[in-house]
Amino acid sequence: xxINTDYLxxxxxxxxxxxxxxxxxxxxxxxNAIDQASMLRLPTKRxxxxxxxxxxxxxxxxxxxxxxxxIIHIGDVEHLFLxxxxxxxxxxxxxxxxSLSIFDPTSLTVGNLPMFLSSNSxxxxxxxxxxxxxEDNVFTAxxxxxxxxxxxxxxxxxxxxxxxxxxxxxxxxNEVTSYPRCLLVCEEGSNITLVEEYIAHNNAKxxxxxxxxxxxxxxxxxxHIRIQRENLEAFxxxxxxxxxxxxSQYQSISISTGARISRxxxxxxxxxxxxxxxxxxxxxxxNQQLADTHSCIDHIKPHxxxxxxxxxxxxxxxxxxxxxxxxxxxxxxxxxxxxxxRNLLLSKTAQVNTKPQLEIFANDVKCAHGAxxxxxxxxxxxxxxxxxxxxxxxxxxxxxxxxxxIINRIPVTSLRQRLEHAILTQExxx
Amino acid sequence: xxxxxxxxxxAVQGLHASINGKEILKGIDLTVKRGxxxxxxxxxxxxxxxxxxxxxxxxxxxxxxxxxxxxxKNLLDLPPEERAHAGLFLAFQYPVEIPGVxxxxxxxxxxxxxxxxxGKEELDPLEFDDFVREKMKLLNMKPDxxxxxxxxxxxxxxKKRNEILQMALLEPRLSxxxxxxxxxxxxxxxTVANGVNQIMNKDNATILVTHYQRLLDYIVPDFVxxxxxxxxxxxxxxxxxxxxxxxxxxxxxxxxxxxxxxxx
Numbered sequence: 001x002x003i004n005t006d007y008l009x010x011x012x013x014x015x016x017x018x019x020x021x022x023x024x025x026x027x028x029x030x031x032n033a034i035d036q037a038s039m040l041r042l043p044t045k046r047x048x049x050x051x052x053x054x055x056x057x058x059x060x061x062x063x064x065x066x067x068x069x070x071i072i073h074i075g076d077v078e079h080l081f082l083x084x085x086x087x088x089x090x091x092x093x094x095x096x097x098x099s100l101s102i103f104d105p106t107s108l109t110v111g112n113l114p115m116f117l118s119s120n121s122x123x124x125x126x127x128x129x130x131x132x133x134x135e136d137n138v139f140t141a142x143x144x145x146x147x148x149x150x151x152x153x154x155x156x157x158x159x160x161x162x163x164x165x166x167x168x169x170x171x172x173x174n175e176v177t178s179y180p181r182c183l184l185v186c187e188e189g190s191n192i193t194l195v196e197e198y199i200a201h202n203n204a205k206x207x208x209x210x211x212x213x214x215x216x217x218x219x220x221x222x223x224h225i226r227i228q229r230e231n232l233e234a235f236x237x238x239x240x241x242x243x244x245x246x247x248s249q250y251q252s253i254s255i256s257t258g259a260r261i262s263r264x265x266x267x268x269x270x271x272x273x274x275x276x277x278x279x280x281x282x283x284x285x286x287n288q289q290l291a292d293t294h295s296c297i298d299h300i301k302p303h304x305x306x307x308x309x310x311x312x313x314x315x316x317x318x319x320x321x322x323x324x325x326x327x328x329x330x331x332x333x334x335x336x337x338x339x340x341x342r343n344l345l346l347s348k349t350a351q352v353n354t355k356p357q358l359e360i361f362a363n364d365v366k367c368a369h370g371a372x373x374x375x376x377x378x379x380x381x382x383x384x385x386x387x388x389x390x391x392x393x394x395x396x397x398x399x400x401x402x403x404x405x406i407i408n409r410i411p412v413t414s415l416r417q418r419l420e421h422a423i424l425t426q427e428x429x430x
Numbered sequence: 431x432x433x434x435x436x437x438x439x440x441a442v443q444g445l446h447a448s449i450n451g452k453e454i455l456k457g458i459d460l461t462v463k464r465g466x467x468x469x470x471x472x473x474x475x476x477x478x479x480x481x482x483x484x485x486x487x488x489x490x491x492x493x494x495x496x497x498x499x500x501x502x503k504n505l506l507d508l509p510p511e512e513r514a515h516a517g518l519f520l521a522f523q524y525p526v527e528i529p530g531v532x533x534x535x536x537x538x539x540x541x542x543x544x545x546x547x548x549g550k551e552e553l554d555p556l557e558f559d560d561f562v563r564e565k566m567k568l569l570n571m572k573p574d575x576x577x578x579x580x581x582x583x584x585x586x587x588x589k590k591r592n593e594i595l596q597m598a599l600l601e602p603r604l605s606x607x608x609x610x611x612x613x614x615x616x617x618x619x620x621t622v623a624n625g626v627n628q629i630m631n632k633d634n635a636t637i638l639v640t641h642y643q644r645l646l647d648y649i650v651p652d653f654v655x656x657x658x659x660x661x662x663x664x665x666x667x668x669x670x671x672x673x674x675x676x677x678x679x680x681x682x683x684x685x686x687x688x689x690x691x692x693x694x
Contacts, residue, residue, distance in 0.1 A: 388514035
C-alpha cells in the first residue's frame with residue numbers, strides 16, 4: 001500500500017501519452033502540460049484564491065483516469081436530452097458516444113476531437129489550449145495533459161444556428177477522474193445557443209476536471225448555458241476561458257446545484273472594443289455541499305460592457321463561495337460594468353462567502369457593485385401564510401422567486417421548466 | 431348591516447398581547463356578528479394595527495391573556511394558514527412585494543389552496559383566468575396586473591386593489607382591512623370601497639382599521655370603536671366617527687382617562 005502519494009503525483013504517474021506520435025502538435029501540447037503540472041502543486045486554503053475552499057479531501061482519493069469503456073443504453077439517459085436541441089454531443093466519462101449523439105457527420109462544424117484532428121488539424125492547433133492557460137493552474141494543466149477527446153463546435157461566418165446545441169457530459173465510472181473538454185469557435189457574425197451540462201448517471205464517486213474554451217470573433221453572439229448537477233459524491237473542478245473580439249456579445253448563465261465540492265473558474269476577456277458580456281450565475285446547494293464560483297471579467301479595450309449577477313441559495317450545512325473579479329485595464333476607457341451578488345441563507349448552519357474584487361486602472365469608467373446576504377423575509381412568509389399557504393409552500397415559493405430571476409433568462413423552455421421544478425422541490429426537502 | 435339573531439363570527443375577550451416583552455394590547459373585548467361592519471379607529475400607536483395582525487396570527491406577537499373565538503374554533507390554536515382556511519382574511523396596510531412570482535400564479539395558488547381546504551373545487555389555469563378577470567372588473571383593474579410580479583412596482587392604489595381582489599377571490603367569513611385608505615386618492619378610494627361593498631353580504635363581516643373618518647363615508651360601519659393605549663375605550667354607531675372628526679381624539683382620550691381614574 002502506498003501512503004502519502006498525493007492525487008497529483010498519482011495523476012502524473014498515470015499519464016499515458018509519453019510514447020505516442022511525439023511529432024504531432026497535440027502531443028507536444030500534452031507533454032508541455034504534463035511538465036507544467038509536475039511543477040505545480042494542488043492549491044490549499046493557504047492560497048488566496050482558495051482560502052474558502054478546502055479540497056484536501058481530494059488528495060486522498062486513489063482515482064485513476066477514466067476509460068472509454070462504458071456502454072450506456074439510450075433508454076437510460078434520454079430523459080436528460082433537450083427536445084429543442086437538434087444537435088447533441090454526448091460524452092460518457094469524457095469520451096464521445098456517437099450512438100447517443102445527434103449531428104451531421106458530413107459537416108465538420110460540430111464533432112469530437114478525433115474527427116476534427118483527421119480533417120482539420122491546423123484549425124484545431126490554432127485554438128486548442130490557446131485560451132485556457134495551464135501555466136499557473138494545475139487543473140487546467142492536468143486536463144490538457146490528459147486531452148484525448150473533446151466537444152468541438154465551430155460556427156461559420158454569419159451562420160445563425162436557431163436551435164440550441166447540447167453538450168452533455170455524463171459520469172458513470174467509480175473512482176475515476178474524467179477530463180471533459182469543450183472548444184467553441186464562433187466566426188464573425190455567427191449566432192448560437194450552447195448548453196453545456198454535467199450530470200451523473202449513478203452514485204459513483206468521481207472527479208470531473210473540465211476545461212472549456214470559447215472564441216467569439218467580431219460581432220459573434222453566443223448564449224452559453226452551463227448546468228452543473230453532478231451527484232453529491234462528486235468533485236467538480238472546472239475552468240472556462242472566453243475571448244471576445246470586437247462588438248461580440250456573450251451571455252452566460254451558469255447553474256450549479258450538484259457535487260460535494262465544486263469549483264468553477266470563468267475568465268472572460270474583452271479583447272477588443274465594444275464587446276459586451278452578461279454573466280449570470282445561480283448556485284443552489286444543501287447538505288454539506290461546497291460550491292465555489294470564481295469569475296474574472298477582464299476589460300482590455302475601450303467601450304466594453306459587462307453585467308454580472310450571481311445568486312446563491314444555501315441550505316442546511318452547505319457553503320457557497322463567490323469571488324467576482326472585474327479588471328478595467330488602463331486603455332479600457334468608457335467601460336460600463338456592474339456586478340451584484342445576492343445570497344439567501346435557508347438555515348442557521350448555511351454559510352456564504354462573497355467577495356467583489358474591482359481593479360480599475362482607467363479613469364473614465366462606470367463600475368457599480370453590491371452584495372447582500374439574507375434570509376427569507378418573515379413578513380413575506382406571513383403574507384403568504386395569511387393567504388392560506390402552508391409554511392413549507394410559502395418558503396418554497398419565496399425561494400423559487402429568488403432563483404427565478406436567473407432561471408427565467410434561460411432561452412430553452414424545457415431546460416427552464418426542469419430547473420424550476422428542481423428549485424421548487426429543493427426547499428421542501430428541508 | 432345589523433341583522434337580528436345573527437350568528438357571532440368573532441368573540442374577543444380580555445385579549446392581551448405583547449411584542450419583545452412590551453405589552454401593546456391591554457384587554458380587548460369585541461364581538462362581531464354576521465352581516466356587520468365594524469370600524470376600529472385610533473391614533474398611531476393605539477394598538478389597532480397590532481390587533482389586526484394578532485387576529486391573522488402574526489408570530490411576532492405573544493398572547494399573554496384572553497381568548498379569541500372564531501365561528502366554533504379557538505383562533506389562538508390555529509397557525510395563520512389555518513385561520514385563512516377557516517375564513518379569516520387580512521388586507522395588509524403594506525402588502526409585500528414578491529419579485530419573480532407572477533401575480534396570477536400567486537392568486538391561483540392561494541385560491542386553490544383555500545378551495546381544497548374547504549373541500550371545494552380547484553380551478554385549472556384557464557378556468558381560473560376567466561374567473562379572476564371577472565372579479566377584476568369589480569375593482570376596475572387592468573389585465574396586465576396578472577402578469578406582473580406580485581405587488582412589485584405597484585402604486586399604493588394598485589396594491590390595495592390587489593388586496594381587495596384577493597378578498598373577492600378567497601370569500602372570507604371575516605375580513606380585516608388595515609388602513610385601506612392610506613395612500614389612495616379619492617377616485618381609487620371610491621373604487622376600492624365599492625369593491626368591498628359588493629363583496630359584503632348578510633353572512634360575512636368586515637373590520638375596518640382606520641385612522642381617518644374619510645373611508646367611512648364610502649363603507650358605512652354599523653359600529654365604531656375607538657382604541658387608545660391598547661384597549662377599546664369607546665363604542666358607538668356610525669355617528670361616533672363624525673363626532674371624532676369634529677371633536678378630535680383628545681376628547682375620547684381625556685374622557686377615557688377620567689373614567690379610568692373613577693374606576694381605579
